[in-house]
Amino acid sequence: xxxxxxxxxxxxxxxxxxxxxxxxxxxxxxxxxxxxxxxxxxxxxxxxxxxxxxxxxxxxxxxxxxxxxxxxxxxxxxxxxxxxxxxxxxxxxxxxxxxxxxxxxxxxxxxxxxxxxxxxxxxxxxxxxxxxxxxxxxxxxxxxxxxxxxxxxxxxxxxxxxxxxxxxxxxxxxxxxxxxxxxxxxxxxxxxxxxxxxxxxx
Amino acid sequence: xxxxxxxxxxxxxxxxxxxxxxxxxxxxxxxxxxxxxxxxxxxxxxxxxxxxxxxxxxxxxxxxxxxxxxxxxxxxxxxxxxxxxxxxxxxxxxxxxxxxxxxxxxxxxxxxxxxxxxxxxxxxxxxxxxxxxxxxxxxxxxxxxxxxxxxxxxxxxxxxxxxxxxxxxxxxxxxxxxxxxxxxxxxxxxxxxx
Numbered sequence: 180x181x182x183x184x185x186x187x188x189x190x191x192x193x194x195x196x197x198x199x200x201x202x203x204x205x206x207x208x209x210x211x212x213x214x215x216x217x218x219x220x221x222x223x224x225x226x227x228x229x230x231x232x233x234x235x236x237x238x239x240x241x242x243x244x245x246x247x248x249x250x251x252x253x254x255x256x257x258x259x260x261x262x263x264x265x266x267x268x269x270x271x272x273x274x275x276x277x278x279x280x281x282x283x284x285x286x287x288x289x290x291x292x293x294x295x296x297x298x299x300x301x302x303x304x305x306x307x308x309x310x311x312x313x314x315x316x317x318x319x320x321x322x323x324x325x326x327x328x329x330x331x332x333x334x335x336x337x338x339x340x341x342x343x344x345x346x347x348x349x350x351x352x353x354x355x356x357x358x359x360x361x362x363x364x365x366x367x368x369x370x371x372x373x374x375x376x377x378x379x380x381x
Numbered sequence: 382x383x384x385x386x387x388x389x390x391x392x393x394x395x396x397x398x399x400x401x402x403x404x405x406x407x408x409x410x411x412x413x414x415x416x417x418x419x420x421x422x423x424x425x426x427x428x429x430x431x432x433x434x435x436x437x438x439x440x441x442x443x444x445x446x447x448x449x450x451x452x453x454x455x456x457x458x459x460x461x462x463x464x465x466x467x468x469x470x471x472x473x474x475x476x477x478x479x480x481x482x483x484x485x486x487x488x489x490x491x492x493x494x495x496x497x498x499x500x501x502x503x504x505x506x507x508x509x510x511x512x513x514x515x516x517x518x519x520x521x522x523x524x525x526x527x528x529x530x531x532x533x534x535x536x537x538x539x540x541x542x543x544x545x546x547x548x549x550x551x552x553x554x555x556x557x558x559x560x561x562x563x564x565x566x567x568x569x570x571x572x573x574x575x
Contacts, residue, residue: 199553239528241509
């Protein structure tokens with residue numbers, strides 16, 4: 180016999196259907212009265228109701244756990260480790276920093292228009308140094324406290340071409356280095372950020 | 382969850398068809414979770430959802446001009462999501478085999494002791510998920526849509542372009558098959574324990 184047609188013992192198809200309607204919240208008043216009458220005199224039907232109720236609860240828990248557990252930013256057991264958390268934080272910070280300094284380049288240099296003072300840290304030997312004044316590279320109120328270097332070198336960033344592309348949920352930003360030998364590709368997704376350096380003689 | 386395409390959606394669809402990007406962004410905001418549920422119901426595998434859903438919205442942007450009846454938006458979106466999930470599923474199946482091999486190779490190393498109840502719950506969850514994944518697709522999809530976020534028969538029928546009676550029949554059969562599969566799994570487990 181086809182397992183789909185293999186009815187639970189002692190329960191007819193009509194009763195099984197009513198049990199499913201009840202569990203799915205789709206039962207009418209009349210159907211509910213009919214089912215109550217059946218349940219009152221049929222232990223197999225009561226057993227099936229309890230069994231289906233348990234299966235429903237287990238299925239909902241399993242499916243919701245699977246669906247939400249894996250689609251959150253960090254899936255326990257799949258991506259773990261302090262190094263990854265640190266790297267993730269730094270990568271996210273890089274994107275945040277890049278974005279905080281780049282909106283004026285979105286439409287190209289011709290449209291550059293700053294709404295406030297932007298201070299660029301840097302010195303001519305290219306070392307990573309703190310910016311002058313009290314400027315943090317992390318946006319105020321972002322709550323981000325990185326464990327790595329607190330300052331980055333943004334020399335002349337606003338004079339270099341920055342490539343940006345985006346689709347519905349993803350955005351790519353290409354930032355060339357000062358010597359134009361490397362382009363850092365920042366890929367921002369809704370939940371993750373990835374940075375890939377591409378080295379070459381550009 | 383509202384059934385059908387509301388007036389707001391219709392206006393957004395019309396604007397998106399005119400090339401208005403912000404309209405699509407709003408459609409994404411409104412329906413992204415719904416699309417995720419559909420993709421998950423099709424693949425029964427959460428690991429690839431982000432990429433698949435992203436692909437779905439790109440297709441929506443590319444093809445929204447072909448949607449002649451905005452009232453059929455959900456059914457149209459369902460088809461796009463389902464097809465994308467099926468395409469991705471074929472790719473994921475191959476990747477899953479290699480990932481399973483990798484996980485097995487790591488199992489010996491990951492020996493963090495866990496409370497017995499947690500292990501039992503995890504085992505139970507795994508068995509139920511395996512049983513659901515083993516259902517034929519025509520029963521599995523409505524079952525997941527129903528149990529993931531309590532979709533009504535009408536909502537499932539609207540998405541899958543099925544009459545409500547058919548949805549109900551499929552859910553009855555899904556439960557019947559699941560019950561049998563879990564009983565078999567119980568029997569196997571007990572035999573294994575002896």
